[in-house]
Amino acid sequence: MLYILLLLFAVFAISFAILWVHHQRLNKQLVIDLAQKEKDLAKQTYLLELKNTELKQYNYLANHDFQEPLNTISCFVGLLREDYETNFDDSAKQSLTFIEEACDRMKNLMSDLNHYKVLGNQQKMEYVDTTQIVNDVLSKLSDDIKKYNAYIHCDTLPKIKAVPDEIRLLFEHLLSNALKFTDSQTEPRIHITSEMVINAYDEKLYQFSVTDNGFGISTQHQEKIFSIFQQLHPRGQYSGRGTGLAEAKKIVESHSGKMGLASEKGKGSTFYFTIPIPEMEKSPKNFNTKITENRYSTNV
Amino acid sequence: MRQSVNSVLLVDDDKATSFFNEIIVSRHKGFNQIEKAFSGQEALAYLKEIRDKQQIKPDLILLDINMPAMNGWEFITEFEKLDKSFTNSIKVVLLSTSSCKDDLEKSLTSPTVLDFIHKPLSFDALDILIDTHFNEYTKINA
Numbered sequence: 001m002l003y004i005l006l007l008l009f010a011v012f013a014i015s016f017a018i019l020w021v022h023h024q025r026l027n028k029q030l031v032i033d034l035a036q037k038e039k040d041l042a043k044q045t046y047l048l049e050l051k052n053t054e055l056k057q058y059n060y061l062a063n064h065d066f067q068e069p070l071n072t073i074s075c076f077v078g079l080l081r082e083d084y085e086t087n088f089d090d091s092a093k094q095s096l097t098f099i100e101e102a103c104d105r106m107k108n109l110m111s112d113l114n115h116y117k118v119l120g121n122q123q124k125m126e127y128v129d130t131t132q133i134v135n136d137v138l139s140k141l142s143d144d145i146k147k148y149n150a151y152i153h154c155d156t157l158p159k160i161k162a163v164p165d166e167i168r169l170l171f172e173h174l175l176s177n178a179l180k181f182t183d184s185q186t187e188p189r190i191h192i193t194s195e196m197v198i199n200a201y202d203e204k205l206y207q208f209s210v211t212d213n214g215f216g217i218s219t220q221h222q223e224k225i226f227s228i229f230q231q232l233h234p235r236g237q238y239s240g241r242g243t244g245l246a247e248a249k250k251i252v253e254s255h256s257g258k259m260g261l262a263s264e265k266g267k268g269s270t271f272y273f274t275i276p277i278p279e280m281e282k283s284p285k286n287f288n289t290k291i292t293e294n295r296y297s298t299n300v
Numbered sequence: 301m302r303q304s305v306n307s308v309l310l311v312d313d314d315k316a317t318s319f320f321n322e323i324i325v326s327r328h329k330g331f332n333q334i335e336k337a338f339s340g341q342e343a344l345a346y347l348k349e350i351r352d353k354q355q356i357k358p359d360l361i362l363l364d365i366n367m368p369a370m371n372g373w374e375f376i377t378e379f380e381k382l383d384k385s386f387t388n389s390i391k392v393v394l395l396s397t398s399s400c401k402d403d404l405e406k407s408l409t410s411p412t413v414l415d416f417i418h419k420p421l422s423f424d425a426l427d428i429l430i431d432t433h434f435n436e437y438t439k440i441n442a
Contacts, residue, residue, distance in 0.1 A: 064366065068397050068419075072316045075420045079323065 059117065062110060070110075074103040109229070112243050116228055119247055120254025122163045127278070130157035130167065130208070134192055137171045144179050150188035157194045158206050161278040166251045171210075173244035174271050178212035180238050189213045197274065205257065205274040218265040226259070248273070303434050307333040309358035311343045311375070312395070313367040317419070321362065321395075324421045330430050331360075340370030344378050351386060358390055359434075362417070365396040365403055372396070376412050391433055393417060 077099050085093065134154050138145065145152065152175075160167070175190065182188045190212050197207040217225060217232070224230050228246035231238075252259040252273040263269035308331045312318045318336055325331050333356055337343035343363075349355045365372035372394060379387060393415045394407050407413040414433055417425050 064397060068314070068317070068366075071397060071420050072314070072320070075320045076316070079320070 062113065066110065067107075070103060070106055074100065074107075077103070108241060112241055113228070116243060116247055116250065119166065119169075119250050122166065125161045125163055125255075127159050128162045128164045128167055129159050130171075130194070133164070133168050134171055134175075137168060137175055140172065141175060141179065144176065148179050148182065148188050150179055150190060152188075152190045152192070154192040155194060157192070157208065159278070160206060160275045162255055162275065166254070170248050170251045170273070173248045174210045176240075177244055177271075178210055178214060178269075180240070182212065182214040186213060196277070199258075199274070204277050206277055207272055207274045209270050209272045211268065211270040213268040216265045216267050216269050217261070217263040222261060222263065303430060304330045304332055305359050305430060305434055307331075307335065307356050307358045308360045308362060309335045309337060309343060309346065310362050311337045311340065311367075311372075312362075312364040313338055314364070317364070321421050324423065325362075325426065328423055328426045330426060340367055340372070340375035340378070343375060344370075347379070347382065351383075360429075361390060361392045362395045362421075363392055365394055373406070376410065380412055393429060393433075395419060395421060 077096060081096055081100075085096075088096070131154065134157060138152060138154070144150075175192075178190045179188050190210065192208070192210050194206050194208045197205050199205055221232055225232065226245050226249045229242045230246075231240075231242040248271075249259045252275070256276050257274040259271070259273040261269055261271045308325060310318060310321050310325065312321065315338070318338065322334055322336060325334055335346065335356070335358060337346050343361070346355060350357045363372045363375065367375075370378075376392065379392065391414050392412050394403070394413055395417045396403060397419045404416055407416045415429065417429065
């Protein structure tokens with residue numbers, strides 16, 4: 001009996017020892033893994049800081065150093081025109097014009113890029129009534145609305161926490177696009193709505209949409225249109241320099257939202273964007289909502 | 301009648317910019333004498349020679365900020381070390397491409413810098429400059 005007990009004890013002791021050793025080994029491994037992860041993270045942080053510094057330097061370059069030679073070119077082209085234009089033949093005059101236009105375009109590109117760069121850096125968010133914002137934008141666009149004989153319907157939209165100027169710019173881009181990109185026989189009909197949606201992380205968001213009956217965007221171009229300076233039409237055919245949707249997307253993303261569109265060539269477009277619901281308004285009363293699946297057709 | 305400035309010193313390291321500035325200033329007719337320096341050191345050396353009575357003293361310095369070796373701000377630091385009774389009558393105006401906020405803000409707080417002009421230099425900018433900073437002459441002459 002005693003032997004059996006001793007044997008059992010021995011078996012327990014040995015298995016305990018094995019387990020303990022194994023546990024220690026695991027612990028050691030975990031500590032090593034953790035140290036490695038910390039090292040990786042430190043390295044990544046360092047690389048990110050490096051990239052940030054590089055980006056800042058590049059910004060400075062774009063602001064200062066690139067501008068100087070460009071200014072020199074346009075100054076001297078101006079002088080040439082002023083002093084010698086009467087002696088120039090048509091081909092020389094045409095060449096001067098091309099140089100001047102290229103300088104202007106380059107200046108515009110640089111200032112657009114600067115404008116795009118600073119968007120979303122503003123941290124000061126406040127409560128914004130989006131219905132009011134849309135009304136402001138519509139009155140700013142009133143000349144165009146009259147010109148195109150457009151019909152615009154806007155639902156009552158919620159209050160959100162956002163940077164007011166950026167939200168105004170966002171709606172301005174979406175609405176002026178909806179007005180502009182319609183064929184001349186069609187009177188634009190634009191519908192602005194919002195609803196509550198739930199994303200993949202079970203968070204409630206407001207989803208705004210701007211629907212138009214314009215000529216739509218084919219699937220292969222739907223991603224391209226959100227890149228800065230990308231235009232689907234020859235330069236000069238429509239006003240604008242191809243920054244609107246890139247800016248819109250950057251604004252939405254800096255507000256922790258997402259932007260997308262549903263469109264088919266010839267059948268109009270709907271541009272969507274989401275904005276998180278402000279903490280104190282998770283169960284809004286004044287707003288007629290229905291919760292639906294997030295229904296982006298394209299997520300960019 | 302707009303008062304003319306007797307002597308102006310243009311300080312810019314870029315040959316093309318300096319050439320352009322000289323053309324604009326000389327065509328403006330508001331300036332009698334134009335001197336040029338291609339670096340901060342050269343401008344400083346020029347000022348020191350004036351004290352030896354070898355050069356004409358400028359009433360105005362149009363100063364570029366972005367220059368190698370001694371930039372505009374470093375020139376100003378050295379300029380401020382010069383004898384006040386000598387530098388008092390010299391007006392320093394920055395002339396720069398930089399739309400950089402720091403430079404603009406610094407120029408507002410600097411006791412030496414009178415104004416800030418964005419390149420390219422133009423007749424309008426020179427008109428405003430003379431009207432704003434050389435106006436007391438106009439009043440005396442009127």
